[in-house]
Amino acid sequence: MTAEAVCREVYQETQRFYAEREHLLGQAAHGFDILHGPPVVNAPFLFIGYQPGGTLENRPMGQPTQWPETCVYSTAKWPLARRLREMQSIPLSECTGLNAIFFRAPSAKQWSRVPDELRGEVEGFSLRQAERIARALAPQRIVFIGLSTFHMLTRGGIAAYGSKGSVLVRKGDVWGAPAFGIVHLSGARVSKEDRTRLNGFFADLA
Secondary structure (H helix, E strand, C coil), X not given: CCHHHHHHHHHXXXXXXXXXXXXXXXXXXXXXXXXXXXXXXXXXXXXXXXXXXXXXXXXXXXXXXXXXXXXXXXXXXXXXXXXXXXXXCCCHHHCEEEECCCECCCCHHHHCCCCHHXXXXXXXXXXXXXXXXXXXXXXXXXXXXXXXXXXXXXXXXXEEECCCCCEEEEEEEECCEEEXXXXXXXXXXXXXXXXXXXXXXXXXXX
């Protein structure tokens, strides 16, 4: 099965899974999002965040049935995309991304209010599907946005420190690829100096 066929199957299975559990999620049913760009095989980087934010009211077009034609990090106005564009060492137009959890939530705090059993089922489904996509795309490197997202799958070792001695990057192996966990560029207060360090870190990997 081609990588594109795997991704199409994931979209179809996610649509069915969500439709069957939407009534159980109740007020936490805010839809889902999967790929943040086309399914590029052997891309320099595959970015994986924790969970898409927002609600259905923010996205009136309904649930996605197809991935974007271009990598949204290259054009989106949200803070994470802008910060990634500042890192000139990353060829965003050649990359794509997704989330460890496909299902939207306005905040991690609100998501934590979903009953444990249901939340565990939904998160487990998402992680299995995210792994299918990652292995099919076989990226050169996976970059987890947020150290906590990285820690969902592995601990890894410290690869880079920030200017004040805090951990900036962790490194491990996830789903058959070298994996890096970085501080969340929009969620954490990352200094300009540390963003420069991150840019240099990824430039050295090229």
